[in-house]
Amino acid sequence: MNLTNAWNILKDNGYKETSKRNQILELFANDERYLTARDLLDVMQKDYPSMSYDTVYRNLATFVSLGILEETELSGERHFRMQCESDHHHHHFICMDCGKIKEIPVCPMDMVGAALPAYEIANHKFEIYGKCPECK
Amino acid sequence: MNLTNAWNILKDNGYKETSKRNQILELFANDERYLTARDLLDVMQKDYPSMSYDTVYRNLATFVSLGILEETELSGERHFRMQCESDHHHHHFICMDCGKIKEIPVCPMDMVGAALPAYEIANHKFEIYGKCPECK
DNA sequence: TTCTAATTAATAATGATTACGATTTACCTT
DNA sequence: AAGGTAAATCGTAATCATTATTAATTAGAA
Numbered sequence: 001m002n003l004t005n006a007w008n009i010l011k012d013n014g015y016k017e018t019s020k021r022n023q024i025l026e027l028f029a030n031d032e033r034y035l036t037a038r039d040l041l042d043v044m045q046k047d048y049p050s051m052s053y054d055t056v057y058r059n060l061a062t063f064v065s066l067g068i069l070e071e072t073e074l075s076g077e078r079h080f081r082m083q084c085e086s087d088h089h090h091h092h093f094i095c096m097d098c099g100k101i102k103e104i105p106v107c108p109m110d111m112v113g114a115a116l117p118a119y120e121i122a123n124h125k126f127e128i129y130g131k132c133p134e135c136k
Numbered sequence: 137m138n139l140t141n142a143w144n145i146l147k148d149n150g151y152k153e154t155s156k157r158n159q160i161l162e163l164f165a166n167d168e169r170y171l172t173a174r175d176l177l178d179v180m181q182k183d184y185p186s187m188s189y190d191t192v193y194r195n196l197a198t199f200v201s202l203g204i205l206e207e208t209e210l211s212g213e214r215h216f217r218m219q220c221e222s223d224h225h226h227h228h229f230i231c232m233d234c235g236k237i238k239e240i241p242v243c244p245m246d247m248v249g250a251a252l253p254a255y256e257i258a259n260h261k262f263e264i265y266g267k268c269p270e271c272k
Numbered sequence: 273t274t275c276t277a278a279t280t281a282a283t284a285a286t287g288a289t290t291a292c293g294a295t296t297t298a299c300c301t302t
Numbered sequence: 303a304a305g306g307t308a309a310a311t312c313g314t315a316a317t318c319a320t321t322a323t324t325a326a327t328t329a330g331a332a
Contacts, residue, residue, distance in 0.1 A: 016298050016309060037288075052312050057289065059310095073209045076320090077288075093252055104251065108244030108262055115240065116229060118269035126244060126262045133254035152278060152329050173319075188281050193320065195279095212289090213319070 001083040003029050006068045013066060020048060024059055025068070033099035034072060034079035072127065091126040097135035104128065137219040139165050142204045149202060156184060160195055161204070169235035170208060170215035208263065227262040233271035240264065 006025050007017065015021075027043060028035070037056050044051045060080055063069040069080045074094070084090070086103060093102040108126055142161050143153065151157075163179060164171070173192050180187045196216055199205040205216045210230070220226070222239060229238040244262055 014309095018298075018310065020311075050312060052314085053289075054291080054313085055311055073212070076209070076214070078212070093255060093257075096258065102252070102255070104248055106244070106247055106251065108242070108247075109264075111242055111244075111247075112240055112264065115242065116238070116264070118272070119229060119238070119264075120267040120272045121229075121264055122232065122266040124262070124264040126260070128245075128248065128252070128255075128257055128260045130258040131256040136254070136256045150278095154279065154329075156280075186281060188283085189320075190282085190322085191280055 001029075001068060001085060006063075009066050009068055010062075015062065020044070020051065020055055021059055023047065024056075025063075028069060028080070028082040032081065032101060034074060034081045034094070034101070036077050036079055040080075072125075091128075093128040093130065093132070095132035095135055096129050097131055100132055100134075102132065137165075137204060137221060142199075145202050145204055146198075151198065156180070156187065156191060157195055159183065160192070161199075164205060164216070164218040168217065168237060170210060170217045170230070170237070172213050172215055176216075208261075227264075229264045229266065229268075231268035231271055232265055233267055236268055236270075238268065 003022075003025055006029075007022075010021070011017070023044060024040060027040065037053065037060060040060075041051060041053060041056050044056070060069065060071075064071050064080070067083055070083050071078055071080050072092075072094075073079070081101070084103065088105070089107055091104045091107060093104055095101070104126075109121075109124055113121065139158075139161055142165075143158075146157070147153070159180060160176060163176065173189065173196060176196075177187060177189060177192050180192070196205065196207075200207050200216070203219055206219050207214055207216050208228075208230075209215070217237070220239065224241070225243055227240045227243060229240055231237070240262075245257075245260055249257065
């Protein structure tokens with residue numbers, strides 16, 4: 001996902017182009033790590049000192065609902081990052097030191113679906129945590 | 137994990153036997169679902185109206201650190217349940233309706249470890265969410 | 273029974289997230 | 303280009319889960 005794609009999606013869904021929105025998206029486009037709402041606000045307030053949490057959270061929710069950002073829970077806090085480009089379903093290794101992620105091309109559901117015949121599977125979560133080669 | 141096991145672990149680690157602790161453990165022993173701190177407090181306060189959050193959270197932390205309870209994050213809240221009896225590593229299907237869980241005997245890490253040679257893997261999370269046969 | 277450290281109660285503080293009325297802004301229409 | 307309108311934002315307060323603090327209580331040992 002890049003800036004152009006993101007704006008196309010936003011425009012298609014009737015969202016207006018604002019400088020705040022654009023800067024939030026730029027931050028995500030230039031950072032492969034997961035960021036918290038506070039991370040965002042801290043950076044944004046350098047350019048927009050009056051930026052409020054409401055704006056941050058509202059836009060994060062919008063972006064996630066449109067598939068522009070993806071979200072996960074790390075140590076009790078919601079973290080966000082740009083949705084991956086990959087067209088195939090995949091999961092993530094997350095470095096607990098630098099926060100960088102690596103795509104894991106396999107999905108355990110391939111094996112598991114058959115083991116739960118009578119169950120209705122809505123979604124699943126698979127994440128690996130540790131240290132990337134650079135941080136090790 | 138049952139009450140007797142739990143108390144053995146607690147005693148071995150020098151924790152005292154209190155009626156609150158016992159009732160918390162009884163609640164978990166009789167409920168296979170994941171419970172929040174608030175769930176616990178609501179039930180406990182029927183017998184101990186003055187029960188405080190401090191007591192709930194402190195004991196939950198103790199139980200988790202001793203391996204008596206296991207913990208997961210569901211829709212932004214910490215949830216707890218009795219540690220499974222199973223001696224082999226496994227994961228869970230969680231019913232989003234009734235909260236019941238089912239053990240999934242396979243672990244995706246078997247396949248994945250080799251795909252991340254230079255990475256130091258600390259831990260992982262794999263959970264499946266949906267509806268169990270009864271709730272479907 | 274008495275003593276002492278562990279445990280708990282009562283309450284306040286913290287931190288993340290959500291909510292809301294007032295104001296401002298993007299952008300459509302004229 | 304000016305005006306209108308709904309969306310977006312600000313400023314701030316409320317809410318919710320969780321953690322911290324201090325004083326009082328209690329379990330278990332001496």
